[in-house]
Each structure stands twice: as C-alpha cells, then as structure tokens.
Amino acid sequence: MLWACLCRSAGPCPADAAGESRPWVGSAARELLAAWAYRYSSQVGIGYDDAVVLEIEASLRLFGPWPAFERRLRADLEALGIACRIAVAPNPRAAWVLAGVHDGLAIVHEARLETALSRIPVAHARLEPKQAQALQAMGLRRLGQLFAAPRDALGKRFGPALLQHLDRLRGAPEALQAYAPPDRFDLRFELEWDVDGTQPLLFPLRRLVNALAAFLAGRDGGVQRFVLRLEHDGHPDTEVVVGMLAAERDPALLFELARSRLERLGDGARRAVPAPVRGLRLVADELPPFVPAAPALFEARPAQSLPWPALRERLRARLGGEAVYRLAAHDDHRPERAWRRVDAAAAPTRRAPPATPAAPRPAWLLHQPVPLRSRGFATLAGPERIESGWWDGGDLRRDYYLVETGEGQRAWVFRPTGDADAPPMLHGWFA
Amino acid sequence: MAAQVLSLDAMLAERRLWRGQPVARPRNANPTGHAALDALLPEGGWPEAALTELLCAADGLGELRLVLPTLARLTQAAQPVALVAPPYLPFPDGWRQAGVDLAHLHVVEAAPRDALWAAEQCLRAGCLGAVLAWPRAADDRALRRLQVAADGGRTPGFVFRALREAANPSPAALRIAVEGGTPPRLRVLKCRGGNPPARALPVPALAPAAG
Numbered sequence: 001m002l003w004a005c006l007c008r009s010a011g012p013c014p015a016d017a018a019g020e021s022r023p024w025v026g027s028a029a030r031e032l033l034a035a036w037a038y039r040y041s042s043q044v045g046i047g048y049d050d051a052v053v054l055e056i057e058a059s060l061r062l063f064g065p066w067p068a069f070e071r072r073l074r075a076d077l078e079a080l081g082i083a084c085r086i087a088v089a090p091n092p093r094a095a096w097v098l099a100g101v102h103d104g105l106a107i108v109h110e111a112r113l114e115t116a117l118s119r120i121p122v123a124h125a126r127l128e129p130k131q132a133q134a135l136q137a138m139g140l141r142r143l144g145q146l147f148a149a150p151r152d153a154l155g156k157r158f159g160p161a162l163l164q165h166l167d168r169l170r171g172a173p174e175a176l177q178a179y180a181p182p183d184r185f186d187l188r189f190e191l192e193w194d195v196d197g198t199q200p201l202l203f204p205l206r207r208l209v210n211a212l213a214a215f216l217a218g219r220d221g222g223v224q225r226f227v228l229r230l231e232h233d234g235h236p237d238t239e240v241v242v243g244m245l246a247a248e249r250d251p252a253l254l255f256e257l258a259r260s261r262l263e264r265l266g267d268g269a270r271r272a273v274p275a276p277v278r279g280l281r282l283v284a285d286e287l288p289p290f291v292p293a294a295p296a297l298f299e300a301r302p303a304q305s306l307p308w309p310a311l312r313e314r315l316r317a318r319l320g321g322e323a324v325y326r327l328a329a330h331d332d333h334r335p336e337r338a339w340r341r342v343d344a345a346a347a348p349t350r351r352a353p354p355a356t357p358a359a360p361r362p363a364w365l366l367h368q369p370v371p372l373r374s375r376g377f378a379t380l381a382g383p384e385r386i387e388s389g390w391w392d393g394g395d396l397r398r399d400y401y402l403v404e405t406g407e408g409q410r411a412w413v414f415r416p417t418g419d420a421d422a423p424p425m426l427h428g429w430f431a
Numbered sequence: 432m433a434a435q436v437l438s439l440d441a442m443l444a445e446r447r448l449w450r451g452q453p454v455a456r457p458r459n460a461n462p463t464g465h466a467a468l469d470a471l472l473p474e475g476g477w478p479e480a481a482l483t484e485l486l487c488a489a490d491g492l493g494e495l496r497l498v499l500p501t502l503a504r505l506t507q508a509a510q511p512v513a514l515v516a517p518p519y520l521p522f523p524d525g526w527r528q529a530g531v532d533l534a535h536l537h538v539v540e541a542a543p544r545d546a547l548w549a550a551e552q553c554l555r556a557g558c559l560g561a562v563l564a565w566p567r568a569a570d571d572r573a574l575r576r577l578q579v580a581a582d583g584g585r586t587p588g589f590v591f592r593a594l595r596e597a598a599n600p601s602p603a604a605l606r607i608a609v610e611g612g613t614p615p616r617l618r619v620l621k622c623r624g625g626n627p628p629a630r631a632l633p634v635p636a637l638a639p640a641a642g
Contacts, residue, residue: 305557305584308511308537315539315549323540327533329523339523344537356527363495363526364519407611409491428522429491 002060002108005095006033006073006084007051028187029082032211034179036080038218040073045092045176051099053092053176066106080214081207089113092176093126093168097143100124110171117169118144127165131158143169181219185226185284187211194233194276198262201230201280205262206255208282213251222247222290227283228258232275240265243321244313245345247288253310260317312344329353333388334396335365335427359384360402362412362428369425372413374405377424385417402430461587464500465635468617472605473625477501480585481604481623482578488594488608490518492615493634496529497607498589502561503530510560513553515539516546518565535560543567550588551576557584565591575602609634 008029033052037044040063043055056069063069070086077084087099088106094113098105101124107113120143122135135158140146146154146166155163168174189204205228216223224247228240242258265273306314315324326342331354360381382401389395398414401424405411410430415422442448462469462476469475477483487494502512512535514521523533541549543566550564554577562581566573569592581588590603597608597620606620616631 306555308556308558311552311556311558312537314552319539319541319545319549325538325540326536327521327523327526327538329527329533335522339520353527353533356524361524361528362491362522363499363529364490364517365522365525366519404613405491406613407489407492408613408615409489409611410493411491428525429519430525431491431493431495 001055002057002088002090003045003053003092003095004056004073004086004088005048005051005053005092005099006037006077006086007096007099008033008082008084032080032187032214033082033084035181035218036076036214038179038181039214039220040069043176044179046179047177048092048096051096052179053095055092056088066108070104070106076214080210089116091168091171091174093165093174094170097124097126097169100126114147114170118142118147122146127162131162134158181215183287185212185215185223185282185287188279188281190279191277194278196273196276198265198273201262201277202259204280205258208280209255209258210251212282212284213249213254216249216287216290219287220290221287222249223254223284223286224248224288225284225286226258228262229281229283230273230277231279231281233278235275237281238265238273238277242317245316245343246309247290248310248313249290250310253313257313257317260314264318309345316344329356333357333386334394335361335386337389337394339365359400360430362410362430364429364431366427366429369414369427372403372405372411372424372426374407374409374411377403377405377411379403380410383415386414387417400427461501463497464504465497467632468497468635471619471628471632473622477587478604478623479587480582482574482581482588482590482602483605484574484601484603484607485589485591486594486597486606486608486620487591488611488615492609492611494591494609496635497609497617498561498563499526499529499531502526502536502563503532505560506532506535508560509535511535511537511558512561513537513539513559513563515550515553515562515564516541516543516566517563547573547577550590551580554580554586554588555584557586559584559586561587561589563589563591571600571602578602578604 030046030050030052034044034046037052037054041054041056041059045053060066060069063072066088073086085099085103087095087102088108089095089098090107090110090113094117097120098107098116101120105116107116122132122141122143125132125143135146140149151163187208189208191204195201212223212226225241225243228242230238230240232238240261242261244257248254312324324344326344328340328342330338330340332338380402383399385399387397397417399417400412400414403411403413403424411426412428412430413424413426415424439448443450461479485494485497505512507530514536517538521536521538526533526536539549539553546564546566547569550562550566553559553562569590574590577588577590594608594610604623608618608620610616610618615634617634618631619627621627
C-alpha cells in the first residue's frame with residue numbers, strides 16, 4: 001500500500017504566506033478535496049482533520065507513474081483553487097506527517113521511511129501541542145530521538161496515545177475513517193463583500209460549478225437539476241433553478257447553462273435580484289447516473305463541434321424549456337390533430353408511425369385557418385372530404401382542395417361540406 | 432521569318448501537341464436533388480459550409496420544395512436538421528411525404544430578436560446536417576455573422592427572406608430568388624465560383640408522391 005496525503009494545514013504553507021486566495025475553508029474544503037480525490041482512488045481517508053489521504057498504489061497502474069500522477073493532481077487542485085502540499089509514504093499517518101513539513105516528497109520504500117521520519121521536528125510531528133512542548137523541553141527535538149528513546153519510559157510519561165502514534169508512523173495497522181460520497185451536493189461560497197448585479201457573481205459561480213463537476217466526476221454521476229441560491233442580508237434567498245433534459249457533468253456546459261439562467265434573471269424582470277448578494281450556494285439533489293454519449297469513431301465533424309444535446313441545452317437555457325421540440329405524425333384525419341409535439345430528449349419510439357395519407361399534404365400548416373385572399377385561383381385537385389371527430393367534440397366536415405392562386409402559390413384550402421359557395425379557407429401552403 | 436504551316440491533326444497525331452481534357456467537375460457532396468438546379472450551380476449543388484439565401488415573393492411558391500430533397504437525404508442519414516423560427520407549423524404528413532425522417536428534424540421556436548442568435552448557435556455548433564432559418568429582420572451584418580458561423584461550423588445554412596431584400600447586398604454564397612407566376616420561377620442572383628446564370632428555371636413541381 002502506498003498513501004498520498006493532500007494537506008492544507010496551518011503549518012508552513014507557502015501558498016498561504018503568499019496570500020493566495022483560499023475560497024474554501026474548514027470542513028467544506030476537506031469534503032471537496034475528498035469528493036475530488038475519490039475519482040483517483042477507492043480508498044480515501046478523511047480521519048485527519050485538515051488533510052485527506054488516498055491509497056495510490058492501485059491507482060498508479062492507471063494514472064502512474066507517480067510524477068505524472070502528481071502533475072495531474074496538482075493541475076486539478078489548481079483548477080479547484082485549493083493550495084495543497086502533497087507527500088507520499090507507505091502508510092497514511094506517515095504521509096500525513098511528511099505532508100506537514102514537505103511538499104512533493106515521495107517515499108516508496110519502508111527502509112527510507114524511518115530515516116525521513118527521524119528528521120521531522122517534534123513540533124511538526126502531529127503530536128498533541130502540550131506533549132510536543134514537553135518533549136522539546138526534555139531535549140527531544142526530532143522524531144528520530146523519540147524512536148530511539150526507551151519505549152517503556154515514554155509510555156509511562158506520555159500515555160499509550162503517543163506510543164500508538166509512533167507505532168503507526170512506522171507501519172502499525174490503523175483503521176481510517178473512509179470517505180463515502182454523499183447523495184447530494186451542497187456548497188456555499190461566502191462573498192467578501194456585498195455584490196450587486198449578476199456580473200460579479202460569475203467568478204464564484206465558476207468555482208462552485210467546477211467543484212460540482214469534480215464531485216460528479218468522483219462519484220461517476222451527472223446532475224440533471226441544481227439550484228443556485230443567492231443569499232441576501234435581511235431578504236429571503238433568490239433561487240435560480242437550472243434544469244437539463246439529460247444528466248450532464250461537463251463543467252464548461254454546466255457553467256454556461258447556470259450563467260445564462262443567472263443573466264436572464266438580471267435583465268428579464270427589472271431588479272429581479274432584490275438585494276445585494278452576500279453568499280452563493282449551490283445545491284444539487286438530483287444526481288442520476290451519467291451516461292456519456294458515445295461519439296462515432298470516425299467523426300467527420302470538426303473537432304470543436306458542440307454535440308447536439310449540448311447545443312439543445314444552450315438553446316433551451318435562453319429560449320425557454322419549451323422552445324426546442326420535434327414533431328411526429330399522429331393517427332388522425334383531422335389536420336389539427338394529425339400531429340404531436342415530441343419532447344426534445346425523448347427516445348425515438350419503436351412504434352411504426354401511422355401511414356401517410358394518399359392525398360398530398362402541405363409542408364406548412366396554418367395554426368388557424370384564414371380566408372384565402374387571392375385574385376382568382378384554379379383548382380388542381382380535390383375535393384378530398386375529411387369528416388371525423390363527431391365522438392370527441394372536435395367534429396369537422398370539410399372538403400379540401402389543392403388550388404393554385406393567381407401568383408402561382410399552391411395552397412391547401414377547404415370549404416365546409418355541402419356549402420359550395422362558402423369562401424375558401426386557407427389551411428396550408430405547399431411550399 | 433519562315434512561316435511554316437503545320438496541320439493541327441498531324442501535330443496531334445505525332446503527340447507534339449497536347450489537348451487539354453475537359454476536367455470532370457468534382458462531385459458535390461451536397462446536391463440539391465433537382466438535376467436542373469444542380470446543372471445551373473457552379474458547385475453542382477448547395478454550397479457546403481456556407482449560407483444560401485432563398486428570397487421568396489410569397490409563401491407557397493415552392494421554396495421548401497427546393498430544399499426538401501436535401502433534408503430528406505440528411506435526415507435519412509440520421510443527421511439532425513434544425514428549423515429556426517419557422518413561419519408556420521411544419522405539418523408532419525407533408526414532410527413525411529417528401530421523405531423527411533421527423534426523428535431528426537428539430538424545431539427551434541424563437542422570438543424575432545432571438546432567432547438570429549439561435550440560428551448562429553446552430554450553425555456554429557457543427558453538429559447539424561443543415562440549418563434552416565426564417566429571421567424576421569436580418570441586415571447585412573447579421574447575415575455576415577451567420578455566414579461566418581456556417582463556415583466555422585462547416586454547416587450549410589438556408590435563410591428564407593422576402594424577395595424585396597434582393598436589392599440589398601448579402602454575404603451569402605448563393606442567393607436564389609423565387610418569383611411568383613404560373614409557374615413560379617427561380618433565378619440565381621449570386622453564386623460563389625461563377626457568374627450567375629441568366630436564365631430562370633421553373634420551380635420544381637410537387638414531388639410525384641404528392642401529386
């Protein structure tokens with residue numbers, strides 16, 4: 001077993017000294033780290049209060065060797081906005097202690113572990129502060145001196161906890177609290193000052209969405225609907241719901257959808273954000289399994305092409321959920337009922353479509369028939385009688401004709417059956 | 432200078448003169464499905480990865496009939512096609528009679544101010560076989576955006592506008608006017624890669640299946 005420790009402790013962390021922004025603090029950061037680390041290892045330990053350890057020996061086959069794996073971890077951490085020190089050791093506790101002092105140290109062999117641990121100052125050896133002080137006062141400044149000190153005497157003075165710690169550092173078995181990914185995602189971003197308008201919210205939004213995407217990738221899932229809560233001071237929260245037709249987890253796509261919803265909130269109704277925003281919170285309850293679309297092996301389309309589901313979501317985000325749909329023929333003689341809207345994401349039905357009528361049908365159908373206005377027309381075909389619907393209240397009796405107007409347009413018109421003098425009603429265009 | 436008269440036939444026979452062969456035109460991957468129209472167009476079909484403008488004097492003159500064979504071919508090959516802001520309801524029976532597979536025909540409803548945006552997104556995405564758009568108000572600059580998007584997404588786009596727009600300049604690679612009359616006629620106003628042919632063409636009649 002080989003363990004890597006990702007540590008963002010209050011110890012000597014260079015990123016902190018440089019004043020780097022740390023958007024995630026406290027347990028939220030650890031949760032996020034663990035959720036993200038879960039994609040690289042099945043054993044993620046969260047027992048240490050400021051760090052996350054993960055078993056990497058099994059993962060090295062896929063992501064290794066270690067330098068490549070480490071680069072990958074660091075690139076991910078940078079994208080998440082978390083500064084971490086990383087150390088590797090044959091047991092989790094040693095990795096934790098090493099990460100408290102070193103960054104990028106990897107010790108693979110047990111033999112070298114003891115030497116490396118011996119050099120760790122007692123003050124940074126993750127001991128209880130009181131004990132560490134007492135040990136230093138006794139002149140024991142390095143872990144090596146502790147290892148060499150008589151065991152019985154140490155046990156008598158400092159209790160079994162210290163001995164256990166020292167044993168575990170050198171490979172005694174330890175039961176770690178393992179991370180189990182939760183079934184819901186809830187992350188809050190505290191803004192440093194009140195924010196008015198949606199534009200300044202985009203940066204924290206990107207952070208939140210990246211965290212969500214990392215979480216989703218870790219549990220190999222997708223998200224179908226999530227809620228953005230804008231927290232105000234002395235006002236109820238504003239909720240922005242982002243829904244999709246299919247589960248997604250691509251951070252760029254999620255961000256763009258959330259952004260367009262957020263921007264619509266800004267300009268749609270005046271002052272839709274009632275008060276300055278204090279904090280931003282992202283809650284996702286619906287986390288269905290994610291089924292990635294398998295693209296064809298030899299895709300003729302350009303590389304930067306956006307797949308149709310992503311394009312559809314983009315269109316729906318701006319135009320409204322009902323704006324994109326398909327049509328299907330419906331088995332009814334009445335033109336008004338001979339079609340159905342099909343939900344954009346619905347799977348194609350296996351049912352055979354109804355037979356097409358023998359008589360020609362126009363490509364365009366007017367939603368409402370209007371009187372045909374034309375200087376004279378010639379009848380090309382018809383009449384075709386459509387008489388149906390006496391049982392469901394949508395009763396109609398019409399004679400349909402295909403006519404050509406003086407301008408050369410082909411129109412589909414009807415007259416009520418038995419009324420040859422009635423003005424022809426235009427119902428469609430043979431465009 | 433001693434001028435020597437040589438027989439052309441003799442030179443050809445001696446292989447001293449090489450006769451250029453008429454180069455077979457590369458087959459266009461996007462034929463219109465109307466042989467007479469293909470023959471008229473310099474590319475032998477719709478311009479690929481570019482905008483085509485169809486300027487119609489009125490509805491129902493056969494403007495859709497020009498593109499329906501193309502849409503039928505694309506949708507039957509499972510390539511999605513988007514109709515952006517169509518003026519009427521696409522009547523499923525009519526489109527099926529023309530051979531269009533409705534499973535791959537997507538309708539995008541958009542308010543006039545969003546129609547150009549939606550058309551541009553569809554063209555730029557590059558995942559659609561063709562994009563048909565009916566923008567209510569489109570100026571030269573808006574069309575240029577569409578043309579650039581069609582080029583970037585390698586997607587043929589068809590924009591339907593009123594005939595009176597023929598007087599305005601357009602960046603479209605192909606402009607076809609559909610004029611009223613019995614029968615309606617179509618005229619190529621502009622085509623990339625050649626001079627627009629002078630003669631007009633009768634609009635193809637309704638498909639045999641339809642009448």
